[in-house]
Amino acid sequence: MPMTDRRHWNDPALPFVEARRACHSRACYKAHSHPTFSIGAVDSGVSHFSGAGPGSKRLTAGTLVLVPAQRVHACNPEPGGAWSYQMLHLDAEWLLRLRHERGIAVQGAGTAALVTRDAALYRQFCQLTALLFSEASVLEKEIALVDFIGDHDERAFAALPMAPAEDAAALNLEEGLQGLADERLAHLSLEDLARWAGLGRYALIRACRRATGMTPHAWLLNARINRARVLLRQGGDLAEVAYRLGFADQSHFQRVFKVHAGTTPGAYRAGR
Structure with a gap:
């Protein structure tokens, strides 16, 4: 429906x-x-x-x-x-x-x-x-x-004004994240990301800021919220989605989701 x-x-x-x-x-x-x-x-x-x-x-x-x-x-x-x-x-x-x-x-x-x-x-x-x-x-x-x-x-x-051209390494990383399983996406470290991009940790932080204006942590958190949107549209259970994506608990998931999406996970999923 x-x-x-x-x-x-x-x-x-x-x-x-x-x-x-x-x-x-x-x-x-x-x-x-x-x-x-x-x-x-x-x-x-x-x-x-x-x-x-x-x-x-x-x-x-x-x-x-x-x-x-x-x-x-x-x-x-x-x-x-x-x-x-x-x-x-x-x-x-x-x-x-x-x-x-x-x-x-x-x-x-x-x-x-x-x-x-x-x-x-x-x-x-x-x-x-x-x-x-x-x-x-x-x-x-x-x-x-x-x-x-x-x-x-x-x-x-x-x-509108925009940042300098996106960095190729960060773009490649973005494509890779989209194919990750939920649980893997939830537990990536800075070292994991740097290795994946073929960069040192400092170089990755700089590349990520050039590409997105965000730190790797903020950028990865955004990727997890985008994945949560997909799972919620499929009718996923809130607690299960929070667990699969590595949030400490459902309350933590709700706070982070709201500041990214402007609404709660429950309201987003409502009516399915």
């Missing part, structure tokens, strides 16, 4: 897309990345978007930001403030195939995030997310999604 609570939507019949929305949220996120291409829209309030580059970008209502897969970023309300927003996460391989059908290049992993205040595009995005959260048929939803993505070439949007 599709997930249909007020905050999250995903449907096993459309495994390449997931939607999220938040109203008057004060939740703050740590810097993180997704294996998905993400589109966010600010509905009200003010948010500050930061990536692995210098400074931040102030986003106001009606702004859309497009974040390529693996681009480290954070988007948080102004201090003391609240904001409302919508998010769409698209499987990177699915998006790449769709763009190839249209003859349009897609922003690759690690490239700059993009921003636009096109009012018509914002309205179309809101209509799309409303349809995804509705009781419309799977076919209607897929048609609307493909139509929306196919109508727009994001290369026309303004690029």
